[in-house]
Amino acid sequence: MIRVLIADDHNVFVEGIESLISGSAEIQVAERCYTVQSVTERLAQTGIDVVLLDISFPQIEDGLGLCEFITRTYPVTKVIALTMHDDASLIKRVVKKGAKGYLLKNTTKTELLQAIQTVYHEKQYFNETIMQILLDDSPKNRRTSSGLGARPNLTPRESEVLNLISQGLTTQQMANQLFVSVKAVEFHRSSLLMKFGVPNTALLIKTAMELHCID
């Protein structure tokens, strides 16, 4: 029997998942948690095999942080991320946080049960759509992109560019100041986005400031 914990503050959702699972003989819902605290408290006990975790979009930091905490603290427990959004960068970040599966909230009963079974048996579950997005990301991973939450290793040039970006300079202005081409600056900016695992400059600045990589 696979014991599942549902972590979602939306009651309708928890009901829905539970309803979908109820037909299965090998899977049972062991716990429903509506808060982060209750999740951590319940996991401190034993007996949870799989966590169905809602990564709610407006509060990304919370969901991702909890995902990371669970996979680090309880490596045996598998996390399946649940979300309404098929945003590419979000999927990548969730996987980096250690999630073994990713499901959209319009998933079917069949897919849900299969995903739980799959991750329980030490495998990853991602459907074709999700896999496509992840595969497109593989060339990027050649570069040193440490997981989110950790400060990436920046080259001297990258640090320089990062600080200039945070001062509000455009790529053209940075190129002038550094006596290099616009293309060179674009390359470093792109490297920064990759290393920090963020989709755009706005989140780059916020993340870099939180990690004290600026000034």
Next chain:
Amino acid sequence: MIRVLIADDHNVFVEGIESLISGSAEIQVAERCYTVQSVTERLAQTGIDVVLLDISFPQIEDGLGLCEFITRTYPVTKVIALTMHDDASLIKRVVKKGAKGYLLKNTTKTELLQAIQTVYHEKQYFNETIMQILLDDSPKNRRTSSGLGARPNLTPRESEVLNLISQGLTTQQMANQLFVSVKAVEFHRSSLLMKFGVPNTALLIKTAMELHCID
């Protein structure tokens, strides 16, 4: 017997709502619709008393429009808006579009059943939280406390947009999430740049974080 139509393209949600309703003797789920077209087709027939409508219907981008269509075309049929968002302006607009009730997706079984019963009997149903949001939305209570240093006075909408920017969302994504046009978001973004006196988003995020206007 109150006959309910569930309009939501998220399978888990439909299951959840159906599960919550299944215990009731006076309410039954008459139809589940995953597309806008199926909703209109089903309503063209008779026998639907209440529509549980997911406002964040992705396929139209305009759950509000569907809400308006239903309440105009079938005045007898009551619409209860279902959403994950407790956005004040959205609630007001939904009400204006003719919805008789507004429920967040973390609603309880008791509340859901009570809401259906209430609107079926020609009344409106809004819980305390929603009512509070509607009352607090008056412009009187809207201003952010100016307080310290060079921190500009931001309108509620501006604060909202600022935080979404800092989370890495694009203008298009924010427009979707806030249920407004891209032009509206562009306006608020532009207002933020002006109020903070910065030339671009990168410096906006840095400045706003230093002034603790984010989070």
Next chain:
DNA sequence: TGCAAATTTAGGGTTTACCCTATATATGGC
């Protein structure tokens, strides 16, 4: 009741950001 603030939307435009594939050089380690 008229005014001001806040919010929304529109059309049209320019600039910048961002992504892809490639190539080239210099450096330092094995």
Next chain:
DNA sequence: GCCATATATAGGGTAAACCCTAAATTTGCA
């Protein structure tokens, strides 16, 4: 010498950000 890294550069794209003018709505307030 070979290899990995850092750096710089190019061309050709798409998407997003940014700027301007203009107007409609709602709401609270004087």
